[in-house]
Amino acid sequence: MKYLYFASRNRKEIIRDPLALIFSILMPIAFILFFSVIAKNAPIEMFKPISIVPGLTIFGLSFITMFLGSLIAKDKSTSFLSRLFVSPLKPKDFIFGYILPMIPIAFLIALCCTLAGIAVGVPFSINILFVFLSYIPYIFLASVTGVLFGIIFNESQIVGFGNLFVIGGALLGGMWMDITALGGTFKAIAVSLPFYHAVKASRLALSGETAGIWEHIGVVGIYVLVLFVLAVIFFDRKLKSDNK
Amino acid sequence: MNKTIAIQTRNLTKKYGNLTVVDDVSFSVAEGELFSVLGLNGAGKTTIIKMLSCLIEPTGGDAIVLGNSILKNPYKIKQDINVSPQETAIAPNLSVYENIEMIAGIYDFGKTEIAEKTEAIIKRLKLEEVKNKKAKKLSGGMQRRLSIAMALITEPKVIFLDEPTLGLDVLARRELWSIIKAMKGKTTIILTTHYMEESEALSDRVAVIIKGKVNMIGAVDELLQKTKTNKLEDAFVALNEDKQ
Numbered sequence: 001m002k003y004l005y006f007a008s009r010n011r012k013e014i015i016r017d018p019l020a021l022i023f024s025i026l027m028p029i030a031f032i033l034f035f036s037v038i039a040k041n042a043p044i045e046m047f048k049p050i051s052i053v054p055g056l057t058i059f060g061l062s063f064i065t066m067f068l069g070s071l072i073a074k075d076k077s078t079s080f081l082s083r084l085f086v087s088p089l090k091p092k093d094f095i096f097g098y099i100l101p102m103i104p105i106a107f108l109i110a111l112c113c114t115l116a117g118i119a120v121g122v123p124f125s126i127n128i129l130f131v132f133l134s135y136i137p138y139i140f141l142a143s144v145t146g147v148l149f150g151i152i153f154n155e156s157q158i159v160g161f162g163n164l165f166v167i168g169g170a171l172l173g174g175m176w177m178d179i180t181a182l183g184g185t186f187k188a189i190a191v192s193l194p195f196y197h198a199v200k201a202s203r204l205a206l207s208g209e210t211a212g213i214w215e216h217i218g219v220v221g222i223y224v225l226v227l228f229v230l231a232v233i234f235f236d237r238k239l240k241s242d243n244k
Numbered sequence: 245m246n247k248t249i250a251i252q253t254r255n256l257t258k259k260y261g262n263l264t265v266v267d268d269v270s271f272s273v274a275e276g277e278l279f280s281v282l283g284l285n286g287a288g289k290t291t292i293i294k295m296l297s298c299l300i301e302p303t304g305g306d307a308i309v310l311g312n313s314i315l316k317n318p319y320k321i322k323q324d325i326n327v328s329p330q331e332t333a334i335a336p337n338l339s340v341y342e343n344i345e346m347i348a349g350i351y352d353f354g355k356t357e358i359a360e361k362t363e364a365i366i367k368r369l370k371l372e373e374v375k376n377k378k379a380k381k382l383s384g385g386m387q388r389r390l391s392i393a394m395a396l397i398t399e400p401k402v403i404f405l406d407e408p409t410l411g412l413d414v415l416a417r418r419e420l421w422s423i424i425k426a427m428k429g430k431t432t433i434i435l436t437t438h439y440m441e442e443s444e445a446l447s448d449r450v451a452v453i454i455k456g457k458v459n460m461i462g463a464v465d466e467l468l469q470k471t472k473t474n475k476l477e478d479a480f481v482a483l484n485e486d487k488q
Binding site: 004012017088 | 297298299300301319322323325326327329330331333334335336337338342345346347348349350351352378394
C-alpha cells in the first residue's frame, strides 16, 4: 500500500494550493445561478435546473484533468518525479497515487454543484443519489486523462490541452446546449466522445430514468479503460525513458 | 583485507544516437566506501549515476549493484538505494516532517517505524526547528538538508549524492560535509561534485571521467602522485588539459 503515502502527498499538494480548487467549484456554481435566472425569464428546456445542473457538474469535474495534469507536469519539472522513479514505486502505484486523492475532491465539487442546484430548484429526492453514482465513471475519466496529460505534456502545454479538455468537453458534451443544434457532423463527433454520454447519463439519473443510463455509462467506462491502459504504457515508458 | 563489493560496473556505455556520453566504463566500489565521480560539465557523471540508480538503461554493458543487475533486477536494487538529486526535488507544499514521512511510507516501513525513523532523521540532520515548516519556505541550505534526509530515511545501502552542496554557502556546505562524513563506513556513497576541495575532504577514492571515459581512478594521494601535483584541483586540471 505504498501508493497511499504518495496519494496523501498529492491530496495535500492540491488542497494546500486551493485557488484552482475554489475556481473549479465557484465557476460551475456561478453558471448554475446564471442559467437558472435565464430559465426563469425564458422557458428554455435545456436551462432548467434538472437539465443544466448535471451538465455543469460534469463541467466542474473536468477541472480534475487540469489539477492532475498540472501537478504531474510540475513534479516532472522539479525532478520530484525523478526522485520517486528511483523508489520501488511501479507505474500502477504512481497512477493510483495520483488518482485516489481526486475522488474526495471530485465529490466535493459534485456536492457543491448539487447544493447550488437544490437552491435553484432541483427536487431533493433519491435521484440525487443516483446522479452521484452516475458521476463516478466521469471522475475516473477526468483523472486518468489528467495523468496522461501530465506525463505527456509540460506545464505550459497543460494549460492549453487542459482548457481544450474542459471547454471542448463542455461544448461537445452538450453541457449547456443541445448538441443536435450543432448539426450532423458535429453531433456524430460529440456522440463518439465520452462527454456527451457522461452528461446524458447524469441527466437521466436525475430525472429518475435510471434504466437508460447504462449504455452511456458503458461508453464512458470503455474510454476509462482505454485511457488507463494508455496511462500505464506512457508511465512505464517515462520510467524507462532517458528524458526524465 | 577483502572488502565486499557494493557496485561493479562492466563496460557501462550510454549512447544518444551517434553521441557516446558514457564510454565503456568499468570500476568497482566497496561497501561503505565514499567514491567520487569527477568530471567537467557533460563528462557523463550524472548519466553514470542515473544508470546506477536504475533511472535510465545503459546502451551497453551492465552494472551489478548490491548483487543485482541494473538490467535484470532494477526493482530489487531500488529497494536498497536512494538518491539526493542535483535539484532538491522536494514536495513544496508539504512540511519537512511530511516530506520525510512520505518517502518512508513509499519504501513500505510500518507506521510506528515511520514515525520513529522520521523523528530520528530530523534530529540527526538538525531539522527540528523547521520540521513543521513547508518545504518551499526553507532556505536553500535547509532544502538540501531535507533532500538528503529524504534519501537517508530509507536507510539505503547505497546512496547517490549528485552535487549535494551546489549553490550552498561555506557554512551550509561544511555542515553537509559533516553529515556525509558521519555516513561513511556504514553506507556506500557515490558523490558527484564540481568542488574539488569537497571531494578531497570526503572521498576514499576518486574517478576522473573525461569525455565519458574513466581517465584515472584511485585515492586522492595516488592521483596527486601520478599527476605530480599537490592539490586535487591541480591534478584534475592537469588530467583534463592532457586530454583537450
